Amino acid sequence: MAAVTDVAGGLPDGGEPPAVQLESVTKRFGDFTAVDEISLDIEENRFFALLGPSGCGKTTTLRMIGGFEETTAGIIRLHGEDVTGRKPYRRMVNTVFQSYALFPHLTIFENVAFGLRRRDVDDAEIKTRVAEMLELVQLGGREKQKPHTLSGGQQQRVALARALINHPRVLLLDEPLGALDLKLRKEMQIELKRIQNEVGITFIHVTHDQEEAMTMADTIAVMHKGRIERMGTATEIYEDPQTGFVAGFLGASNLMQADIVDASTGEVVLAQGRRLRVSPGRLPAGEKQVRLGVRPEKIHLVPVDAEIEGNALEGLVIDASFIGVSTHYLVETGAIAQLAVMAQNLDDRRFAQGDRIKAVWRPEHTFVVT
Amino acid sequence: MSAVGREVSSSAPTAAWRRKLVPYGLLLPGGLWLIIFFVVPMLRLVSVSLQTGIYPRYRFAWAWSNYAELVTNYGGQAVNSLVYAFLATAIAFLIAYPLAYFIAFRGGRWKNFLLVMLLMPFLMPFLLRTLSWKIILADHGLLVDLLKSVHLLGEDGRLLATGVAVVAGIVYNFLAFMTLPIYVSLEKIDRSLVEAANDLYASPAVAFRKVTFPLSRPGVVAGTLLTFIPAVGDYVNAVLLGTPQQFMIGNVIQSRFLVVLDYPVAAALSFTLMIVTVLLIIPYVRAAGTEDLVA
The missing domain is CATH 1.10.3720.10 (MetI-like)
Structure with a gap:
């Protein structure tokens, strides 16, 4: 097929072409740049999440891959084949829409069969495939019902079945769980993950929910102002967010300004002369000042007179709240006004408001952001 | 106290009644309108259509021939x-x-x-x-x-x-x-x-x-x-x-x-x-x- 000859252009090292490849893709609406020169390779069989706040360009990126939005510049390849400018109905991708977009005048069966009918699959095959697919999403026996008779979670599964039945090479999910309540959302997260394992195709999932992205995705791209700020596994991004935006968007973090004392040992100094250590590799070369961050759950509180290895800041507990699984403290230190600390309730040693303590964490838990 | 108690018990059924009557009350103006300006004239129209005679003297006579x-x-x-x-x-x-x-x-x-x-x-x-x-x-x-x-x-x-x-x-x-x-x-x-x-x-x-x-x-x-x-x-x-x-x-x-x-x-x-x-x-x-x- 033409696709095979086309492949070479999209291949850096001669292996399998990535399922989805974006090359400097840009989308402008008038003066507003929604997506700003994004380049991205998404490998086969990945569960890939585009994560970001509303207006960051994640949905626009997804819509360009689906063909619903034309690119202003750049190239989109699906399995090495250039599909830029190709209409949605000529792309081997399918979409699960945010509002599900089930056809209200058709039965569940006809909704799921819609794509197969367009490709002239014969009736007998349609029947077996729809039955299989409804079984996969646990909706067997609902064939004759209309969408509005189903609950939100069930409608969501119909939308998924309607897309998956076509065996797309890439499945796009636009905030698919946004309209569900918390409990159902948790269930569907596990369900989606299971289905993706079972069908083994690339899922690209747009969400603004960091927890959702971390639960499901193998790879997360955090988007901000039309660009990808950080891409990696959930662990990589969480432990080393690299930018202030990512550190704040994914979980909570304490950020502080520091001067570099010795880049080779990773020694830095905070505003009031407190010395800390960072993994030397994380310090940017040639900079004098950096911003450091540490996650609240990485910090331990110990009595002020305890002798402890690692980074330590003395301070005063200004707030302590017990919330069951953990206790949250706010600590006033000279260097940072309010250091957030989250301590698991593993032992009886709790501190109260007004206690003088030492906040301690390991140097390798300190990350550097720009 | 007893006066209040009596009032509650006597007003409870009327409130329920009132709630039942409300839909009919709301239907009343439209319903009357339809009866007076549609149903009655329609019946009158049918009865006129079966009359016979010469203007202005018509009488009812089951005159189906009008329809023919x-x-x-x-x-x-x-x-x-x-x-x-x-x-x-x-x-x-x-x-x-x-x-x-x-x-x-x-x-x-x-x-x-x-x-x-x-x-x-x-x-x-x-x-x-x-x-x-x-x-x-x-x-x-x-x-x-x-x-x-x-x-x-x-x-x-x-x-x-x-x-x-x-x-x-x-x-x-x-x-x-x-x-x-x-x-x-x-x-x-x-x-x-x-x-x-x-x-x-x-x-x-x-x-x-x-x-x-x-x-x-x-x-x-x-x-x-x-x-x-x-x-x-x-x-x-x-x-x-x-x-x-x-x-x-x-x-x-x-x-x-x-x-x-x-x-x-x-x-x-x-x-x-x-x-x-x-x-x-x-x-x-x-x-x-x-x-x-x-x-």
Whole structure:
């Protein structure tokens, strides 16, 4: 097929072409740049999440891959084949829409069969495939019902079945769980993950929910102002967010300004002369000042007179709240006004408001952001 | 204390009663209106249609022969009514659907302006609007000359005083009744449904056929009924733009009632018109299957 000859252009090292490849893709609406020169390779069989706040360009990126939005510049390849400018109905991708977009005048069966009918699959095959697919999403026996008779979670599964039945090479999910309540959302997260394992195709999932992205995705791209700020596994991004935006968007973090004392040992100094250590590799070369961050759950509180290895800041507990699984403290230190600390309730040693303590964490838990 | 207790126990059933009565109370004005101005006159119409005699002395006599007059004397006008109304509805639909589609899907910020433009002609008196068609369709008017020059119309062909003129008048006068309901049902359609159809390999034409059009059906049914029903009974367009050759059943009823003062036959014709219209509509609405969409 033409696709095979086309492949070479999209291949850096001669292996399998990535399922989805974006090359400097840009989308402008008038003066507003929604997506700003994004380049991205998404490998086969990945569960890939585009994560970001509303207006960051994640949905626009997804819509360009689906063909619903034309690119202003750049190239989109699906399995090495250039599909830029190709209409949605000529792309081997399918979409699960945010509002599900089930056809209200058709039965569940006809909704799921819609794509197969367009490709002239014969009736007998349609029947077996729809039955299989409804079984996969646990909706067997609902064939004759209309969408509005189903609950939100069930409608969501119909939308998924309607897309998956076509065996797309890439499945796009636009905030698919946004309209569900918390409990159902948790269930569907596990369900989606299971289905993706079972069908083994690339899922690209747009969400603004960091927890959702971390639960499901193998790879997360955090988007901000039309660009990808950080891409990696959930662990990589969480432990080393690299930018202030990512550190704040994914979980909570304490950020502080520091001067570099010795880049080779990773020694830095905070505003009031407190010395800390960072993994030397994380310090940017040639900079004098950096911003450091540490996650609240990485910090331990110990009595002020305890002798402890690692980074330590003395301070005063200004707030302590017990919330069951953990206790949250706010600590006033000279260097940072309010250091957030989250301590698991593993032992009886709790501190109260007004206690003088030492906040301690390991140097390798300190990350550097720009 | 005991006084309060008594009050509570005595007011509880009345409150429940009141709640039961409220829906009927709300129905009352409309219900009375319908009974006084529809049911009673309708019964009266049926009873008049069975009278016999000479004006002004009519008496009730089970005169079924009044109904036979439709077939024996006014068959031509009845056929005109059905044919013109059917053609006008079909043509109005063909004009209105693309128009409504354009306003709903492509209107953007001009939507309201375009809708106002659509209703603008209604600010003109009905009579003037219809009479203007006389000028457009006149024998030596621009349109006729143009059609003659391209040989769509014979040397002595004319538009005015023909069925074409009557149908054109009806189409024009009822176009907004066709367009607005279709517009409303198109406007309501979630755009992501069309995107979903495209996503599932439906080309724009197929997406229209399988998704957009079926979802706009309630509007199509409402629009065609709002056009067809008044068009069947219309008589003004035939009078102004046609000749007695083009007269419709409405013209007969009008002259029987107001000129000849033959109330029984006029009543019989009116009642028959109504029954025939209802009989035509029921299978149409059934076939269009709008019940599913209302749910």
